[in-house]
Amino acid sequence: MTGGIGAGKSEVSRLLVSYGAVLIDADRIAREVVEPGTPGLAAVVAEFGPEILTPEGALDRPGLGAIVFHDAGRLAALNAIVHPLVGARSAALESQAGPGDVVVHDVPLLTENGLAPLYDLVVVVDASPETQLDRLVRLRGMTEADARARMSAQATRAQRRAVADLLVDNDGPLEKLEPQVREVWQELVRRAAEAASRPGTP
Incomplete structure (x- = not known):
């Protein structure tokens, strides 16, 4: 969908x-794979710099959004990090679904x-x-x-x-x-x- x-x-x-x-929500998974302590967040920080973190160490989503949604190249860089992680997690969740689901x-x-x-x-x-x-x-x-x-x-x-x-x-x-x-x-x-x-x- x-x-x-x-x-x-x-x-x-x-x-x-x-x-x-059985719902597999790519947006929700995209948030999970960049939570504090994940390799995904580390990769995003390496690409965009520590200024896209909140004081608590979480991803500053509005701040990052302000960057990538006005710059196609930066959006592509973010997607290159997040999309493979989302795909792998989605596949894992699908494999757990029952045969009749x-x-x-x-x-x-x-x-x-x-x-x-x-x-x-x-x-x-x-x-x-x-x-x-x-x-x-x-x-x-x-x-x-x-x-x-x-x-x-x-x-x-x-x-x-x-x-x-x-x-x-x-x-x-x-x-x-x-x-x-x-x-x-x-x-x-x-x-x-x-x-x-x-x-x-x-």
Whole structure:
């Protein structure tokens, strides 16, 4: 599953988990792999300098974000450190899932990194740029400039829609989202059962 910042992936994830999905959240893992004391944080400090640490020794996420979301080269350097660590941890978590489980990977940068072919099916949570901007400013407290910078660092709406097998329209209120997510869940369960019934499936 993917979608632009402010598209509402978290709410879709919450609903899918409530239906029984095993969620592997790339954003959460990305935070874990750069916690204090990890090799990931040491590598980020080596690349960006100790000024991206808080006084307590944790990663200063807003400070680092202010650097990388205005400089494509610096963002690429950060991704080169974090993405392999996230990939390894995601694979480890997936290997722990049961044979009948529906595993949902929440991957914000799936489109940007050309990862769609790695997954059985891609669900795109879709919202207009206007909706994204409103949510980032109104709900997350970002300045409009910061919100636009983060949005522009991601794939376009058209690029995300182009890799979608299933599309969830999250431009509207929650009551319009839930029936769509339930349909997606039913389709995921159907496909999982179909895959499990194929000859040679472990």
